């Protein structure tokens with residue numbers, strides 16, 4: 001059942017059937033409704049054509065989703081190359097604004113996978129690409145499988161930073177997570193705190209030091225198992241509670 005808590009979800013842009021579509025995967029939307037107790041509002045990636053404040057003044061949180069596309073490397077001072085493709089520059093522009101405004105306004109923010117990477121770039125951090133080719137790094141890519149449940153199956157443990165925001169939500173860890181990414185945080189963004197790491201050192205979760213409200217980036221995908229996996233459910237429940245607290249103080 002939907003609720004008066006509204007959460008903005010930035011759309012990805014896809015071209016098919018002669019149109020440009022602005023869309024978000026339903027797994028994130030269902031986790032918001034069913035576990036966070038929020039109503040998702042998909043925001044079209046038309047940043048230059050709309051006044052985002054009209055949305056930001058009416059929502060109680062922001063969730064930035066995963067996507068197969070990558071943040072354009074020029075956003076973190078790296079020259080484009082095929083190893084950073086595919087791009088979704090409209091999404092880049094939208095999430096840069098949504099992330100910046102949510103931190104500024106104290107709007108709760110849950111940033112997942114590509115969203116986690118966008119959070120790092122928004123704080124002037126950088127991303128490494130094709131990390132499976134870096135000596136000593138694991139292969140974090142999605143497996144090739146027709147069943148999404150197999151693609152999103154848990155793949156490795158992450159060590160949860162003691163005493164941090166994530167530990168306060170899921171407990172001291174370690175927790176087992178899924179993994180569907182070719183890129184990862186390289187240089188940690190200004191003011192970000194590492195909340196979890198993979199065995200190969202990949203930064204798997206961050207928070208924003210001194211944030212006015214809940215602000216958490218996760219490289220894995222809690223949305224997929226949010227109804228059945230305890231840490232995943234706890235993350236979405238905590239995000240929903242933060243959104244409700246925001247709404248109450250907003251009046």
Ligand SMILES: N[C@@H](CCC(=O)NCCCC(=O)O)C(=O)O
Nearest residue numbers: 066067068069113114181182183
């Ligand atoms: N493109 C980035 C972020 C990866 C990501 O968000 N994956 C989620 C879903 C992808 C899928 O279903 O294949 C990267 O590769 O690091």
